[in-house]
Amino acid sequence: SDIGSQKDRVVSEEEWLKKWETSNIGFHKERGHPLLQKYLDLLLNGRSGLRIFFPLCGKAVEMKWLADMGHSVVGVEISEQALKEFFAEHSLSYCEEPVPEISGGKKLQSTSGNISLYCCSIYDLSSSVVGKFDGVWDRGALVAVNPCDRQRYGSLMITLMEKNSSYLLVTVSYDPNKHKGPPFYVPESEIRSLFG
Numbered sequence: 001s002d003i004g005s006q007k008d009r010v011v012s013e014e015e016w017l018k019k020w021e022t023s024n025i026g027f028h029k030e031r032g033h034p035l036l037q038k039y040l041d042l043l044l045n046g047r048s049g050l051r052i053f054f055p056l057c058g059k060a061v062e063m064k065w066l067a068d069m070g071h072s073v074v075g076v077e078i079s080e081q082a083l084k085e086f087f088a089e090h091s092l093s094y095c096e097e098p099v100p101e102i103s104g105g106k107k108l109q110s111t112s113g114n115i116s117l118y119c120c121s122i123y124d125l126s127s128s129v130v131g132k133f134d135g136v137w138d139r140g141a142l143v144a145v146n147p148c149d150r151q152r153y154g155s156l157m158i159t160l161m162e163k164n165s166s167y168l169l170v171t172v173s174y175d176p177n178k179h180k181g182p183p184f185y186v187p188e189s190e191i192r193s194l195f196g
């Protein structure tokens with residue numbers, strides 16, 4: 001029932017945009033996530049030059065880390081402000097182009113070409129637009145997806161994965177009676193049913 005109370009809760013796109021406008025972005029980690037460093041080998045599995053996907057990317061600094069290691073990074077984020085802040089904060093120049101398959105969608109690509117960030121909803125993407133990925137860094141993504149969209153999100157992510165890809169997923173274990181977020185509780189049983 002505790003999880004049930006979250007089931008119908010929704011964070012709208014407008015609310016996310018507002019968070020960026022008001023700098024209400026406590027989720028952003030300026031120093032990057034320690035768990036990516038810890039499990040990097042699991043993600044890479046000895047491979048180089050991977051295509052790595054960042055769903056609901058915000059301005060995650062890990063995108064810069066992985067690009068600097070020689071991988072090619074693709075992110076998706078509804079807030080254009082977040083993406084512009086990413087490029088500005090890393091002093092990266094970029095160019096902007098419309099995405100013909102996505103109405104209103106834009107792609108912001110670093111001039112060096114190894115970081116491509118789509119400004120649109122993740123649900124607008126498909127493998128015919130972005131291709132498939134060798135690795136996924138999912139932090140603040142599945143847990144930010146509205147519970148009613150989880151199944152759709154999980155199915156989409158599976159279609160975006162290459163055969164031998166690795167998916168690092170960060171979730172948070174807590175008592176949903178005591179804490180409201182971040183922003184949704186995803187029980188392990190549900191992760192198994194989505195990706196199992």
Ligand code: SAH
Nearest residue numbers: 016028056057058077078121122139140144
């Ligand atoms: N992964 C990032 C950001 C986590 S917060 C990090 O680790 O810092 C979740 C982000 O998802 C917010 O920036 C929000 O604007 C974005 N978002 C929410 N719904 C989205 C959607 N449907 N498609 C793309 N981005 C979305």
